[in-house]
Amino acid sequence: MNKIVDVTGGKGGNAFLILGEEKTALIDCGMAYCAPNLISNIKQVLNKMTLNYIFISHSHYDHIGAIPYLKEEWPNSRVLGAEYAKRILNRSNALQTIRGLSIQAAAFYDSDAIKEYDDKMLKVDDTIYDGDILDLGNLHIKVIETLGHTKCSLSFLVNNETLFPSESTGYMSKSRKIYPAFITSCSQAMNSIHICQKIKPRFIISPHFGLVNESDTINYWENCIFAIEETQNFILHLSEQGYNESQILTEYEKKFRDEQSRLEQPINAFRLNSQSMIKTVLKEKFHL
Ligand SMILES: [Zn+2]
DSSP: TTEEOOOSSSSTTOOOOOOOOEEEEEOOOEEEEEEEHHHHHHHHHHTTTTEEEEOSSHHHHHHHHTTTHHHHHTTTEEEEEEEHHHHHOHHHHHHHHHHHHHHHHHHHTTOOOOOOOOOGSOOSSOOOOTTTTTEOSEEEEEEEEESSSTTOOEEEEEEEEEEEOOGGGOETTTTTTTTTTOOOOHHHHHHHHHHHHHHHEEEEEETTEEEEOOOHHHTTHHHHHHHHHHHHHHHHHHTTTTTTHHHHHHHHHHOOOOOOHHHHHHHHHHHHHHHHHHHHHHHGGGOO
């Protein structure tokens, strides 16, 4: 674990640096506003080495927003992501959305305005696929496709013992409760949990949380499954009683918008995510 360093540059923008003997890699980089702190944290750890790779778990702004600034600092670094993420980042409307959300986030986290960047810098350089292994010298990273949060979600396994599960499996909040985060597919998210569970990783780095402590690691995957099932059952039950999507959202908010969620997530983001999960559950209802 001493070769894996938390270099997070700001709230909500977790980033970890992996130090091989020959090469180095960053796993996710956080939002645009995180870039100044992120870069100074990385520099402190790198010492005389350079940053070789930037692995992205998916194409959401809160995981990739700092890429243009990293590329400015380390022009030879390569951004590695799924084929679908590469396609998304070629679309001007996606880049515009990312820019808008990055600016909003800087305000939400009370940061200075973000520095100007070129959209062309925000892209995947090389595509990576399920089963790919990248050698950093005495240390390797394995790519594991784990869909459900997005169509480009990837998990990363370092040296067969430390897993960075993608957000498809859910994420741990500061209260240590697991929240579901399937946006594109509930059944794929469930499958992603099973894939991660089979690996039996010794250490888990939960999205937006960081290293899960030992006692929470034991039941981590069961809790991820429970989180999805709880949400799924709640939505299906209301739907069977004749509630429509917006009525389900109202009830969902009453039940799941707890104190912790209020602290960690703006209401608009909570509603958008909940809405997607409701739509996804209802859409997949007939395929269960
Ligand atoms: Zn995401």
